Amino acid sequence: MSERLQKVLARWGLGSRREIEGWIREGRIRVNGKPAELGTCLDESDRVEIDGKPLRRPRLFRPRCRVLLYHKPVGEVCTRKDPEGRPTVFDRLPVLKTGRWINVGRLDVNTAGLLLLTTDGELANRLMHPSSEIEREYAVRVFGEVPPEIIERLQKGVELEDGTARFTSIRDAGGQGMNHWYHVVLKEGRNREVRRLWESQGIPVSRLIRVRYGPIELDRAIRPGRWEELDDASLNRLRAAVGLAPQKPARNSPARRAKYRPGGRRPRARR
Structure with a gap:
């Protein structure tokens, strides 16, 4: 079964589909000795070169996702x-x-x-x-409490230089003195969007931490x-x-290794 070249190379971890589409337009990729096009499809027997170098494909046409x-x-x-x-x-x-x-x-x-x-x-x-509308949640520290009208405005929508933006939710997370924390959620990832939304209301952000991406x-x-x-x-x-379809557990997956650790502990966080 053949699939679009950019989709296969993206799944192999060579870059995002958008990046790989750029390489195709620039003429950096050849398939079976011919320049690739955006509509080129790939199967397991095809030879791929990137910048003149043969691509060593994974042993499996569908390598495991990590x-x-x-x-x-x-x-x-x-x-x-x-x-x-x-x-x-x-x-x-x-x-x-x-x-x-x-x-x-x-x-x-x-x-x-x-x-x-x-x-x-x-x-x-x-x-x-x-289009996926995946939620991103941030913990934000600002200086001083924010009046209700600004909270409402930030959730209703604010016009930025690259279009309208808004938080889908804002939750007061407390704080001490004039430093106040909020948890905000949005469904897109534009450049510095969280900071720019607050700054559009004259409120500078002194600390920003992403605490959730989707689930x-x-x-x-x-x-x-x-x-x-x-x-x-x-x-x-x-x-x-x-x-995307679920991936079946591998024999040596972190979950299986954790199962056999003394006390059932999960693998430690590593450097």
Whole structure:
């Protein structure tokens, strides 16, 4: 059975579908010696070259999907290489034999919290696409309490330079002194959207932490700069949220390893 080239390469973890479509337009990919087109389909017998180099495909045409939950600290960037020499989230991740880690959305350098990374480009694409309407929840610290009319305005919709934006919910999370915390939820991931929404009302954000992406919540036991691989149940909840079929557990999956640990403990979060 053949499938679209960009869909297959995304599933192998070479990039998101959007990235790979760009490579096709630039003429960087050849299939069976001919330049690939956006409509090119691929089956198991086809030979693929990227930038003139033969692609070593995974042993299985449908490689297993893996997802990491990474607790991003402030100061790290979400690019693979930073021209300013700042540390990147990829510096701490486990090395893959095939494919690569794809970050599901980004967090800016001053934002901390939950960042998902996967080997499955199709999953990443669906989680980020606006049509999926996947919820992102943030803990936000602002200076002083916010009057009800501003809360109402932020939920009703505010006009930003790239269009109307709003929070689907805002919950007061308390605070001490003039520092006040709120939990906000939105269903898209535009650049610095949470900060820009608050700042549009003259309210600067002093701290921002992503605490949930879809059905996956940030585990407080995972310290900043550390990661944990999702178990089969959590992975399949994430896949179900974007209409993908569940993945059967592997014999050496984290969930199975946890089952045989003394006391039934789950695998530890790792660097």
